[in-house]
Amino acid sequence: MLFHVQMEVRLPHDMPAAQADDIKTREKAVAQEYQRQGKWPHLWRVAGRYANISIIDVADIDELHALLSSLPLFPYMDIRVTPLARHPSAI
Amino acid sequence: MLFHVQMEVRLPHDMPAAQADDIKTREKAVAQEYQRQGKWPHLWRVAGRYANISIIDVADIDELHALLSSLPLFPYMDIRVTPLARHPSAI
Amino acid sequence: MLFHVQMEVRLPHDMPAAQADDIKTREKAVAQEYQRQGKWPHLWRVAGRYANISIIDVADIDELHALLSSLPLFPYMDIRVTPLARHPSAI
Amino acid sequence: MLFHVQMEVRLPHDMPAAQADDIKTREKAVAQEYQRQGKWPHLWRVAGRYANISIIDVADIDELHALLSSLPLFPYMDIRVTPLARHPSAI
Amino acid sequence: MLFHVQMEVRLPHDMPAAQADDIKTREKAVAQEYQRQGKWPHLWRVAGRYANISIIDVADIDELHALLSSLPLFPYMDIRVTPLARHPSAI
Amino acid sequence: MLFHVQMEVRLPHDMPAAQADDIKTREKAVAQEYQRQGKWPHLWRVAGRYANISIIDVADIDELHALLSSLPLFPYMDIRVTPLARHPSAI
Amino acid sequence: MLFHVQMEVRLPHDMPAAQADDIKTREKAVAQEYQRQGKWPHLWRVAGRYANISIIDVADIDELHALLSSLPLFPYMDIRVTPLARHPSAI
Amino acid sequence: MLFHVQMEVRLPHDMPAAQADDIKTREKAVAQEYQRQGKWPHLWRVAGRYANISIIDVADIDELHALLSSLPLFPYMDIRVTPLARHPSAI
Amino acid sequence: MLFHVQMEVRLPHDMPAAQADDIKTREKAVAQEYQRQGKWPHLWRVAGRYANISIIDVADIDELHALLSSLPLFPYMDIRVTPLARHPSAI
Amino acid sequence: MLFHVQMEVRLPHDMPAAQADDIKTREKAVAQEYQRQGKWPHLWRVAGRYANISIIDVADIDELHALLSSLPLFPYMDIRVTPLARHPSAI
Numbered sequence: 001m002l003f004h005v006q007m008e009v010r011l012p013h014d015m016p017a018a019q020a021d022d023i024k025t026r027e028k029a030v031a032q033e034y035q036r037q038g039k040w041p042h043l044w045r046v047a048g049r050y051a052n053i054s055i056i057d058v059a060d061i062d063e064l065h066a067l068l069s070s071l072p073l074f075p076y077m078d079i080r081v082t083p084l085a086r087h088p089s090a091i
Numbered sequence: 092m093l094f095h096v097q098m099e100v101r102l103p104h105d106m107p108a109a110q111a112d113d114i115k116t117r118e119k120a121v122a123q124e125y126q127r128q129g130k131w132p133h134l135w136r137v138a139g140r141y142a143n144i145s146i147i148d149v150a151d152i153d154e155l156h157a158l159l160s161s162l163p164l165f166p167y168m169d170i171r172v173t174p175l176a177r178h179p180s181a182i
Numbered sequence: 183m184l185f186h187v188q189m190e191v192r193l194p195h196d197m198p199a200a201q202a203d204d205i206k207t208r209e210k211a212v213a214q215e216y217q218r219q220g221k222w223p224h225l226w227r228v229a230g231r232y233a234n235i236s237i238i239d240v241a242d243i244d245e246l247h248a249l250l251s252s253l254p255l256f257p258y259m260d261i262r263v264t265p266l267a268r269h270p271s272a273i
Numbered sequence: 274m275l276f277h278v279q280m281e282v283r284l285p286h287d288m289p290a291a292q293a294d295d296i297k298t299r300e301k302a303v304a305q306e307y308q309r310q311g312k313w314p315h316l317w318r319v320a321g322r323y324a325n326i327s328i329i330d331v332a333d334i335d336e337l338h339a340l341l342s343s344l345p346l347f348p349y350m351d352i353r354v355t356p357l358a359r360h361p362s363a364i
Numbered sequence: 365m366l367f368h369v370q371m372e373v374r375l376p377h378d379m380p381a382a383q384a385d386d387i388k389t390r391e392k393a394v395a396q397e398y399q400r401q402g403k404w405p406h407l408w409r410v411a412g413r414y415a416n417i418s419i420i421d422v423a424d425i426d427e428l429h430a431l432l433s434s435l436p437l438f439p440y441m442d443i444r445v446t447p448l449a450r451h452p453s454a455i
Numbered sequence: 456m457l458f459h460v461q462m463e464v465r466l467p468h469d470m471p472a473a474q475a476d477d478i479k480t481r482e483k484a485v486a487q488e489y490q491r492q493g494k495w496p497h498l499w500r501v502a503g504r505y506a507n508i509s510i511i512d513v514a515d516i517d518e519l520h521a522l523l524s525s526l527p528l529f530p531y532m533d534i535r536v537t538p539l540a541r542h543p544s545a546i
Numbered sequence: 547m548l549f550h551v552q553m554e555v556r557l558p559h560d561m562p563a564a565q566a567d568d569i570k571t572r573e574k575a576v577a578q579e580y581q582r583q584g585k586w587p588h589l590w591r592v593a594g595r596y597a598n599i600s601i602i603d604v605a606d607i608d609e610l611h612a613l614l615s616s617l618p619l620f621p622y623m624d625i626r627v628t629p630l631a632r633h634p635s636a637i
Numbered sequence: 638m639l640f641h642v643q644m645e646v647r648l649p650h651d652m653p654a655a656q657a658d659d660i661k662t663r664e665k666a667v668a669q670e671y672q673r674q675g676k677w678p679h680l681w682r683v684a685g686r687y688a689n690i691s692i693i694d695v696a697d698i699d700e701l702h703a704l705l706s707s708l709p710l711f712p713y714m715d716i717r718v719t720p721l722a723r724h725p726s727a728i
Numbered sequence: 729m730l731f732h733v734q735m736e737v738r739l740p741h742d743m744p745a746a747q748a749d750d751i752k753t754r755e756k757a758v759a760q761e762y763q764r765q766g767k768w769p770h771l772w773r774v775a776g777r778y779a780n781i782s783i784i785d786v787a788d789i790d791e792l793h794a795l796l797s798s799l800p801l802f803p804y805m806d807i808r809v810t811p812l813a814r815h816p817s818a819i
Numbered sequence: 820m821l822f823h824v825q826m827e828v829r830l831p832h833d834m835p836a837a838q839a840d841d842i843k844t845r846e847k848a849v850a851q852e853y854q855r856q857g858k859w860p861h862l863w864r865v866a867g868r869y870a871n872i873s874i875i876d877v878a879d880i881d882e883l884h885a886l887l888s889s890l891p892l893f894p895y896m897d898i899r900v901t902p903l904a905r906h907p908s909a910i
Contacts, residue, residue, distance in 0.1 A: 001242050004137075042133075046175065061183055061267045069321075083137075157904075175880060176885075210361070214362060217363070227429055228357065230369060267320045269316045271304045272317070274424050274425055275425070276502075337447065341502070342503075354446075356428065356447055408540070409539065410459075410539065412627040417537070446508070449501075453482070469742075470741075520775045530741070530778075560651075590815055594718040595716055596712075599732055629774075630775065633771045635760060639789070682906040684904045690903065719866075721872065722792070733867060740833075793866045796867045803832070803869075807867035807868055
């Protein structure tokens, strides 16, 4: 089941660089693990912004929220979810 | 080059059904042709809306606009385009 | 799987009364059938508006869109969907 | 009398973890007590957000505000209330 | 129980003057009857707009919606409702 | 002359409790004094929010601004003013 | 007493040219009469829009609404009013 | 003097094709004449929309409004103007 | 050449009072000097807000930006500029 | 390939002046280098704001994001990108 997810990252400007780097390193590892599991089939950078547009493929909404809230950057992100259905013109 | 495109369709309520059907039939054919050409790799329905979220893969912005404005529904759509870059965490 | 759905109805002012009445009668029948099936567990009127807030319980997003787009009022509604997960404090 | 309530939580990033945990623990206890009393019949998590959508069932608006402002997270929440009436198609 | 209600009137420009006059005459009669009943204690014109801000005093939300949807202008109004609680500083 | 005033209070989370209490105590005293003078005829709490909707009755706009900016909470409030005229259907 | 007024004109595209011309001619006459009376001290065109920003000087809010609603274009305008107080730095 | 101008075109769907074509033909001629005069140095299409972003170079604001309101599409456009100053980092 | 300028002031709550007072004192002096020079012909307080609406009369856009960015409060203001043309009904 | 880019700068008020000056100095150098390379053909100041409107000319979206995210002010900017196509009326 596919969900369209927009994530905007807003790290506090006074966060120590080491802490920010640690969060980003862990975020990358987690994001890549979900990709390898096939649960995060698309991850794109929004040009010009510290933001991404993603497609998440999970079994249900609880798994979606569990995945998103497990991200190390979750406390610093504004996330918007749009459920996607099959389009009748898609081949 | 990937663009994220959101399309909201707003057909006038007083359009004759035959005309609307004709536009939709041609729209479907055109959309499927672009998909077969690999230029419209993803096409999803936004649940609950006469709208879609698409990923368009074209050589440049002029081709993007040519593609979108060639759609039979173009005069009746509100379209928003977001350019997508490669994400550093994408595998 | 639960979805929070907001529906705003916007019937054209020049729709003949008989046509509007027919659509509303069919809408009511369809809505009540979905309720009887357990797929539309909650349906509330937004006070002061020709609008409702609903909870829809379906197996997946495709079924959600099929249900919503089967409503006779669908062409005249602005619909917003929010996916709902279980809340950790819910009993 | 039913009210639709949307709550967005915005804890300051510099709040000590112990203080945040204490507030959340107390929030959970209070929310569950209101649920047991039948005053908070529905509590859902908005997928991807530190937010909930709730249905509150109280005798009047003063009780609604008393309930909401008694929540330990109240000073950190953006709350929107929508009054709900019975829908003529509800069974 | 008090509700703050904002009403914006949007009559179609092509409505015949006689029909518009009839609706407005009936609206005025209904609004004044509700005022005499004490259910519409305040009714103010928003300066520069075909709009009003009202305070409605009813027993519950169903009565609020029944009152508002009984207004002859209801099909042509955009209405927003805000529930009001007693303010601790009010004397 | 009546003005509709919406006030949203946003106290900084790091304001010491004693300072906040002092401001609120003084705010209450000032608000009640204006009520006793007949200049603040209505003061309601917006349910679920640290906000109020008020009707202010003053001789002119300068007095309105003087009143509002004399409030101890003024530096922490987002205030919106709407001028109210007599409504032709008001009795 | 000064009010800042923004007026956006939205004439229906299907209004006959003669009718539109008549309304505009009368609007101009009325606007100039109010200017001569000193009640409309400033009237500027918003560059690029069929809109104006005006300063209206009237005795009270009822006179403001009477003036604005007497304009021949009133049924076709979206008007926003902002009350203006004396600025402490104005000379 | 440079102004950044965004123009969104909204032709009524029921305008006869011949009339629309005539307006567009005249619009193109006028736009190209202003370009030749050096008053419209940049004209870009917003990808996916019947809209443009333009830079207009005129002597003053009155000339700007005269230019924009002389466009055959002016009655059908939503235009937003942003004044541009020299940037200290521009070379 | 006239520009309509809206300025919202947002001083950080943790700015020391002496620093804020110094900025405001200098702001007032600068604002009054521009008024005496005829470059700031109108300056009004928006009732209920730490904000003003101004008319600025300068030779060109560069002078406008130079004037606005020379204000001591400039780093703490959200400023919106609207270019004003002569209105055909202005006398 | 041209992109329209709007950049709003929001430096934290508590950033030390020396650090802010250093960032601005480096920003200017980088911006001018991109201009000399022909990748940033237009850079304008939005009058009254710490903001710019730019035209960026790059080979693709990845280069666009690389350019924008290399700016020293990038962590402090809100950036919006609009892809530009050739306009059929451009000469």
